[in-house]
Amino acid sequence: MPLFRPGPRPRVWRARRGWLLLTAVVLLAFNLRSAAVSVGAVLEDVSTDLGLSPTAAGVLTTLPVVCFSVFGAVAARCARRYGAWQVLAWALVAVVVGQVVRVLGSSPTLFLLASGVALAGMAIGNVVVPAFVKQRFPRRIGLASAAYTTSLSAGTAVASGLTVPISDSLGGWRYGLVVWAGTAAVALAAWVAFARDPAGRRPAGARPGCREQPAFTGRSWSIGRGSIGRPASIGRRGPLGSRGWRTVFRRPLPSPSPSRSASASRDSVPRLRRSTLAWSLAFYFGLQSLQAYAAFGWLPQIYRDAGLDPTSAGLLVAVLPLMGIPLSLVLPIVAARRSDQRLLVWLCGLAYVVGYVGLIVAPRGGALTWAVLLGLGGGAFPLALTLIGLRSREAAVTTELSGFSQSVGYLVAIVGPLGLGALFDLTGGWTIPLWSLLLLVIPQVVAGLVAARPAYVDDEIAPLARSEAARSSTTV
Known part of the structure; x- marks a missing residue:
């Protein structure tokens, strides 16, 4: 099958435009974890140089x-x-600025605040990108989700694995951290060049009064057999139109007619809190994040306490994000081709169970095997991100569902590294903490089974909207 759909030149141009847009999304996703994982690799050097107290390092x-x-x-x-x-x-601007500013000073407060700025940009990207993919690639959700989740996993692995070698070769931890501001700057340049919609179109759910078109109207850019939404008009001066890159940062101009999808999106926020499917997605996302952050935070120490040297322990932990790369490439495509994803939930949960049992019974004897299994269990992350797009019909609802699932989910995930450390302090060993993580796989699988059934959040909140409209009409 040809890479692009056959046809006249404008259609081929639109196909290339679709690939450029996907490239911009991939580069953006590559930078959504760098500020978070790169610090851990050089935390000791940062603490010594800046004089961070143990409490500040914990923060x-x-x-x-x-x-x-x-x-x-x-x-x-x-x-x-x-x-x-x-x-x-x-969001990309915040990622670049935060990562640059935090290496310029010698104040612990400045370092924490600048890190917060970079992480805020990443948090916003985490939420908005799934909805962006849902809107711009409505017929290729699996392909686009696989592309950006694979890039996100690759960025995590590269940032965690190369920060120390870069720091050693260039002469300090500051160089090892600031290099990821450079990759974010490349992503920002690509976003400005490739991803700007010259018609000023907003996604479904954007603020009423923005001069943008509804999602996926008219003709479309093509990628293979799929397509993405196309703006109503494209200027002759290139993808950015006549006003150029400066329009990326301008607030959209007012329009006299508000969008119905925007109203629906705004009203769906409180209704999501009464959706069983939305809560199950939030807890599935949160519990898999809890497992991941607990593993990244404490698995090196678990291996070292089992008798492995620090280098081997670090390499074994690097297996987890490396396993995430092929999983992120395959799982979203497989999930998008199925109406029911519950089998995938079971497989990820089973990998976690076997991996934790192995760590409890023989942490040193099968160290690599257990790391590989825990990495396979981490396939729950790309699966959760894909489910956010698959469990909603409208891009407006996808945006709200993504924000709701991730904000609630990361609150749940905070318990992971803190709770595991507290249990270790109380028991003096890793058996009880590992059993706790093993038991938490049960509610994770239960939440995933509810979230993976063939249903839509839109259908759950629609009756709520009708009942609220009926009450309003009765009151009036």
Whole structure:
């Protein structure tokens, strides 16, 4: 099958435009974890150089989860008000600025605040990108989700694995951290060049009064057999139109007619809190995040206490994000081709169970095997992100569902590294903490089974909307 659909030149151009847009999304996703994982690799050097107390170091390690929860909660509102194009552009600006500023000074407070700025940009990107993919690639959700989740996993693995070698080769931890500001700057340039909609179109759910078109109207850009929404007009001066890159950061101009999808999106926020499917997605996302952050935070120490040297322990932990790369490439495509994803939930849960049992029984004898199994269990992360797009019909609802699931989910995930450390202090060993993580797989699988059944959040909140409209008419 040809890469692009056959046809006249304009259609081929639109196909290339679709690939460029997907490239911009992939580069953006690559930078949605770098500020979070790169610090852990050089935390000792950072603490020594800046004089961070143990408490401040603990705050720094917990800061990513807190920011992902707090700023993820407001990301959907920002996307409704200003549109996903501008919000994601400014999110990348925050990622670049935060990572540059935090290496310039010698104040612990400045380092924490600047890290918070970078993490806030990443939190907003985490929420808005799934809805952006849902809207722009409505017929290729599996392909687009696989592309950006694979890039996110690759960015996590690369940032965690190369920060120390870069720091050693260039002469300090500051160089090892600031290099990821450079990759974010490349993503920002690509976003400005490829992803700007010259017609100023906003996604479904953007603020009423923005001069943008509803999602997926008219003709479309094509990628293979799929397509993405196309703006109503494209200027002759290129993909950015006559006004150029500066329009990326401009607030959309007012329009006399508000969008019905925007109203639906705004009204869906409180209704999501009464949706069983939305809560199951939130808890599934949160519990798999809890497992991941607990493993990244404490698995090196578990292996070292089992008798492995620090280098081997670090390499074994690197297996987890490396396993995430092929899983992120395959799982979203497989999930999108199925109406029921419950088998995938069972497989991820089973991998976690066997991995934790192995760590409890023989942590050193099968160290690599257990790391591989825990990495396979981490396939729950791309699966959860894909389910956010698959369990909603409208891009407006996808935005709200993404924000709700991730803000609630990361609140749940905070318990992971803190709770595991507290249990270790109380018991003096890793058996009880590992059994706790093993038992938490049960509610994770239960929540995943509810979230993976063939249903839509839109259908759950629609009766609530009708009943509220009936009460309003009765009151009037």
